[in-house]
Amino acid sequence: MLSNMLAEVVKRENPAVYDYYTRFRKLGMDRAANPDDPEPFEVMKQLAIDIGPRDTLGVMKTFCIALNLVNSAEVHHRMRLIRQSEDNDESSVHVGPLPMVEDGIRGTMEILLEEGHDPNKIFEKLVRQKNEIVLTAHPTEVNRKTLLTKYRAISELLANLERSDLHPFERADTLNQLRGIISAIWGADEIRRNKPTVQKEAAGGCAVIESVLWDAVHNMLNVCCYFPTIFQPSYLRKLDAQCRVTLGKKFPVDVAPIKFASWIGGDRDGNPNCTPEVTREVIAHQRLRAAKLFLNDLNNLYSELAISSRFSKELEELADAVVESEDRREKYRRVIGHLRKRLVRTIKECEARLSNLNDSSVHFVSAEQTSRSLEGWEDVEPIIKSGDLMTPMKVIYDSLVQTGFELVADGLVSDIIRRIAVFGMTLVPLDIREESTRHTLALDAITRHLGIGSYKEWDEAARLNWLQSELNSKRPLFRIRDIEKNLLGLDPDVRKTLMVFQVASEQDPESLGAYVISQGQTASDVLAVMLLQKQFGMTKSNGKLMRVVPLFETLNDLNNSPKQLESLFSISPYMGNINGKQEIMVGYSDSAKDAGRIAACWAQYTAQEAMAKVASKYGIELTFFHGKGGTVGRGGNPALYRAILSHPPNTINGRFRVTEQGEMIRQNFGTKEIGERSLDIYTAALLRE
Numbered sequence: 001m002l003s004n005m006l007a008e009v010v011k012r013e014n015p016a017v018y019d020y021y022t023r024f025r026k027l028g029m030d031r032a033a034n035p036d037d038p039e040p041f042e043v044m045k046q047l048a049i050d051i052g053p054r055d056t057l058g059v060m061k062t063f064c065i066a067l068n069l070v071n072s073a074e075v076h077h078r079m080r081l082i083r084q085s086e087d088n089d090e091s092s093v094h095v096g097p098l099p100m101v102e103d104g105i106r107g108t109m110e111i112l113l114e115e116g117h118d119p120n121k122i123f124e125k126l127v128r129q130k131n132e133i134v135l136t137a138h139p140t141e142v143n144r145k146t147l148l149t150k151y152r153a154i155s156e157l158l159a160n161l162e163r164s165d166l167h168p169f170e171r172a173d174t175l176n177q178l179r180g181i182i183s184a185i186w187g188a189d190e191i192r193r194n195k196p197t198v199q200k201e202a203a204g205g206c207a208v209i210e211s212v213l214w215d216a217v218h219n220m221l222n223v224c225c226y227f228p229t230i231f232q233p234s235y236l237r238k239l240d241a242q243c244r245v246t247l248g249k250k251f252p253v254d255v256a257p258i259k260f261a262s263w264i265g266g267d268r269d270g271n272p273n274c275t276p277e278v279t280r281e282v283i284a285h286q287r288l289r290a291a292k293l294f295l296n297d298l299n300n301l302y303s304e305l306a307i308s309s310r311f312s313k314e315l316e317e318l319a320d321a322v323v324e325s326e327d328r329r330e331k332y333r334r335v336i337g338h339l340r341k342r343l344v345r346t347i348k349e350c351e352a353r354l355s356n357l358n359d360s361s362v363h364f365v366s367a368e369q370t371s372r373s374l375e376g377w378e379d380v381e382p383i384i385k386s387g388d389l390m391t392p393m394k395v396i397y398d399s400l401v402q403t404g405f406e407l408v409a410d411g412l413v414s415d416i417i418r419r420i421a422v423f424g425m426t427l428v429p430l431d432i433r434e435e436s437t438r439h440t441l442a443l444d445a446i447t448r449h450l451g452i453g454s455y456k457e458w459d460e461a462a463r464l465n466w467l468q469s470e471l472n473s474k475r476p477l478f479r480i481r482d483i484e485k486n487l488l489g490l491d492p493d494v495r496k497t498l499m500v501f502q503v504a505s506e507q508d509p510e511s512l513g514a515y516v517i518s519q520g521q522t523a524s525d526v527l528a529v530m531l532l533q534k535q536f537g538m539t540k541s542n543g544k545l546m547r548v549v550p551l552f553e554t555l556n557d558l559n560n561s562p563k564q565l566e567s568l569f570s571i572s573p574y575m576g577n578i579n580g581k582q583e584i585m586v587g588y589s590d591s592a593k594d595a596g597r598i599a600a601c602w603a604q605y606t607a608q609e610a611m612a613k614v615a616s617k618y619g620i621e622l623t624f625f626h627g628k629g630g631t632v633g634r635g636g637n638p639a640l641y642r643a644i645l646s647h648p649p650n651t652i653n654g655r656f657r658v659t660e661q662g663e664m665i666r667q668n669f670g671t672k673e674i675g676e677r678s679l680d681i682y683t684a685a686l687l688r689e
Contacts, residue, residue, distance in 0.1 A: 002069040017058035097238040103641030108684040129654035136263040256421035262428040276499040288350035290427040305332040312399035346382040386424035429513040463524040471573040501536040520550025523567040553587025562610035569618040585625040625657040644685035
């Protein structure tokens with residue numbers, strides 16, 4: 001159907017290309033039907049020789065669109081097959097909202113119960129597990145966001161066509177919408193002609209969260225005027241329901257088994273466009289988006305919670321603390337109204353910060369219209385930490401449960417709480433990644449300025465001795481203002497490296513995740529980042545110390561990684577700052593280039609086993625961060641569930657961090673349904689492991 005619609009568009013726009021396209025397609029189908037017949041292929045070769053350059057481009061574009069349409073249809077078909085299997089399955093005792101498949105949470109629970117595992121132990125493991133999916137940009141992704149959105153719309157329209165209650169007019173209208181979208185795709189340039197800025201890449205990551213993950217994680221009642229539309233529960237709500245059905249327990253409302261982070265705006269390894277200023281801008285923009293999303297949620301909640309009696313003592317105290325409010329009897333609204341004002345203040349401050357940073361910043365919608373309806377926002381404090389929003393929302397939730405309104409509590413209120421647990425007030429915390437030699441050059445410039453020699457030329461033992469001494473010292477290496485004004489006359493690249501730490505020190509700790517060191521070959525590479533953080537006031541005591549994550553990627557680095565961990569864990573100043581936890585990133589691309597895929601996989605496997613033994617020896621809780629891409633050579637695996645289970649024993653232990661790169665973000669989280677399915681696979685695999 002979609003191919004025929006495309007053919008109609010091409011025939012109308014370019015009859016010559018249509019003729020070539022249909023002939024190539026028929027010849028290809030003939031060859032597929034009769035592989036031993038050489039004639040179709042010979043005719044195709046001659047046709048390819050005879051065609052002109054302009055028509056060649058048209059035919060290639062048509063086939064490219066056709067294949068993308070097939071992908072859209074496949075996305076829809078994948079979900080249809082899962083739904084059909086559910087309709088036909090009457091064998092399971094524990095019927096629930098999640099699909100009964102081996103690589104889903106429902107199927108995994110059934111398997112564990114059949115193996116004799118205690119339901120309480122299964123539930124405890126599920127509640128404790130931590131899975132973080134890190135969104136990254138990728139330079140090979142040239143597809144335009146506008147076209148990706150159109151292909152996603154096609155998948156949704158195909159699902160609409162299968163509605164049993166679809167009116168003939170609605171069906172005809174849906175078909176016309178499909179024709180219109182395909183026509184728009186044909187008329188558009190299919191690839192980017194200019195590389196997007198880091199800010200636009202980050203905005204694209206935010207768009208995935210806003211348009212898909214925000215609802216895929218938890219889709220609340222969509223309140224319009226006074227009447228709710230059809231409710232479609234999403235993943236965490238379904239997970240809660242499945243736990244009740246299969247395990248007899250309610251999943252805690254403030255627990256998030258899956259979270260998200262991002263590299264987009266913080267990954268400066270080989271990207272000169274990712275400057276400290278860009279990182280500052282991206283963080284501000286992500287806070288702005290989070291505040292606006294939560295403000296929208298609270299606007300809906302304010303409309304719903306018009307209860308004027310029966311409140312808990314804690315809710316009464318919280319409402320009484322709100323000084324000015326028109327809501328005197330409706331105390332839930334009194335509290336929510338105050339939170340809305342605080343979010344408006346947060347939005348206004350983020351907008352002001354972005355305006356001051358860069359006139360060319362990614363455009364955003366002003367909060368003027370909202371602030372006019374919420375007077376008094378200037379007199380309240382902004383919401384900076386997720387706890388500032390989580391705490392009052394939990395009080396509201398508990399009050400509703402205690403006073404007989406549990407069904408109300410399990411609606412919008414629980415949805416917002418779960419979103420806070422997953423996204424916080426930053427939408428996604430930002431990792432920073434930098435190559436280890438950048439830190440070496442920065443410290444070399446500092447030691448030369450101090451007149452104590454060349455850090456770059458010191459051996460590992462000398463570096464470790466000096467780094468440990470400086471970590472124990474209370475004396476700063478230099479004055480921060482001297483770096484800001486470049487009074488030390490540093491090389492521009494060195495100054496840029498140092499200014500990254502200055503920007504990081506200005507942020508709330510919740511805005512940042514890990515500091516990843518590419519080519520982290522030695523213990524001194526890790527201590528170098530610890531020392532630079534200390535220099536800029538990022539310490540364990542003030543909560544601003546970022547966890548430092550060495551990336552072992554080449555074959556040599558993987559083989560040497562246990563030795564480097566042993567060295568690192570024997571250093572007292574370091575051990576005193578990590579709270580008994582260490583994260584290690586395992587790379588997949590460079591090792592595959594070094595040794596080939598099979599040898600690289602074995603090196604990754606044995607290195608993880610060895611590092612886990614070292615961590616156990618020192619009593620360290622180890623988390624592996626897997627830097628995987630979409631292709632096999634970059635560690636990708638379409639059989640995600642089994643890929644996770646194939647990791648070495650005792651190396652995951654309910655803690656798993658993994659990258660989703662560029663085009664794979666769209667493939668695994670491009671639609672709400674597929675996004676839910678991907679989250680289900682991740683959660684199930686960690687539970688089964």
